Amino acid sequence: MDVQDPRLRSLLRQANKVADAGKRAAAEQLYRQLLEEGPEVAEAWYGLGQVVNDVAEQKAAYQRALALKPDYAAAARSLAELRGEPVPEWAEAAEMDEEEDEPEEETAVPQPEPETPVHTAVPAAEVEEYELVCYRHPKRPTSLRCYNCNKPICSSCAIKTPVGYSCPDCIREKEDIFFNARPIDYIIAPAIGLVLSLVAGYLVSRFSLGGGFFTYIIMFFVGGIVGRFIGQLSKQAIGRRRGRYLPQVMVLMLILGTAVWLMPYILLGGFGSLILFLGPGIFLFVAGGALYSYMK
Ligand SMILES: [Zn+2]
Ligand SMILES: [Zn+2]
Incomplete structure (x- = not known):
């Protein structure tokens, strides 16, 4: 991951997590939200390609990822597989390195900053969390997420439920199922x-x-x-x-x-x-x- 903007980086990490958890629709929403702000993030295009259902969209997403980052091995591999072509050799070789890269970055993040009293008040992990922003209020940092779809929500959007905080969308979805009366x-x-x-x-x-x-x-x-x-x-x-x-x-x-x-x-x-x-x-x-x- 070589995304510079910390906010985008955090969004990307979250979207990947949601995708890994198998929540494809939620992940797609996060990738799209990310790409709206940072259309140059190749990793997000690749991630989007992994979670959309439409094959043409998958292809287009991988192509965008490769256009931004021509040596993007994972994207090259996925695109080749999608087209039924053999995976390019360079991609096979490069992918090994890429996989090793990622955990390194994760461990490099929580570096304590010794001489800055402002930062010591908040643990590093928490700062990381606050890089999320409400999906309805892009200017509001938050640490809350919807328990159902995992989208980040600010405290004024979050609705407390017995199982956790929920976003208004998920609440409405449930209510629509619950309130089934016809107009008549x-x-x-x-x-x-x-x-x-x-x-x-x-x-x-x-x-x-x-x-x-x-x-x-x-x-x-x-x-x-x-x-x-x-x-x-x-x-x-x-x-x-x-x-x-x-x-x-x-x-x-x-x-x-x-x-x-x-x-x-x-x-x-x-x-x-x-x-x-x-x-x-x-x-x-x-x-x-x-x-x-x-x-x-
Ligand atoms: Zn939700
Ligand atoms: Zn909000």
């Missing part, structure tokens, strides 16, 4: 929810308005049952698909369906005697919570 489901489920809520809301407003302590206890249990029931029915109707905003929409329907019946009382007496609405309030609170968690 956003009509079906809320419609069912509204009808059921209107019925429940009517009964609740009829029997619990101005009720006493015993009513509150009943509303507490009824709320849990009704919320779950509405969730069950509407979820069944949409084939148990999940929607990102469905829980919120369903709770809104519940509030609407109940509030309609309370409106006359509110309009007539206002919230003047709040205690009057305590029964329906408990119902809404418990049912809303049950519905929300069921829809999630």
Whole structure:
């Protein structure tokens, strides 16, 4: 590796690591990102050739690598193999040396700098890590990487998950699989929810308005049952698909369906005697919570 820019060098090392781990798509992305900044890095063209699937692209990448570095043995070999030609002798011989070169450079990197107090605060290995930059913010150095695709991410892009930090792309990909509701489901489920809520809301407003302590206890249990029931029915109707905003929409329907019946009382007496609405309030609170968690 004779890449001068330390940032590109670090990117290259990382891309190679990802490629070695067999994550071809992620490696391809890293090589391309690297080549955008440093199209003169022959090693990156070679690496790209190793991870793309299209044969024409592989060829083109190796040719670019060789154009930049005519004595690039590994690229010459790969290109020859791709074309079904014999590997040039010079390449066979040179490749032996190349392989010996690499570990030498790795061990040469962590040289401690004795007389510079600024640098001693940070271990050499860490400095190396910070040469990475966020793939969405090329100006932000970072040491974080997405656990899933291994791309470097800055702390404001990283999303903490139970298994590690993830990049927004991977999160979205997972969510798209998770939230599988069709647009029509956003009509079906809320419609069912509204009808059921209107019925429940009517009964609740009829029997619990101005009720006493015993009513509150009943509303507490009824709320849990009704919320779950509405969730069950509407979820069944949409084939148990999940929607990102469905829980919120369903709770809104519940509030609407109940509030309609309370409106006359509110309009007539206002919230003047709040205690009057305590029964329906408990119902809404418990049912809303049950519905929300069921829809999630
Ligand atoms: Zn990712
Ligand atoms: Zn970022």
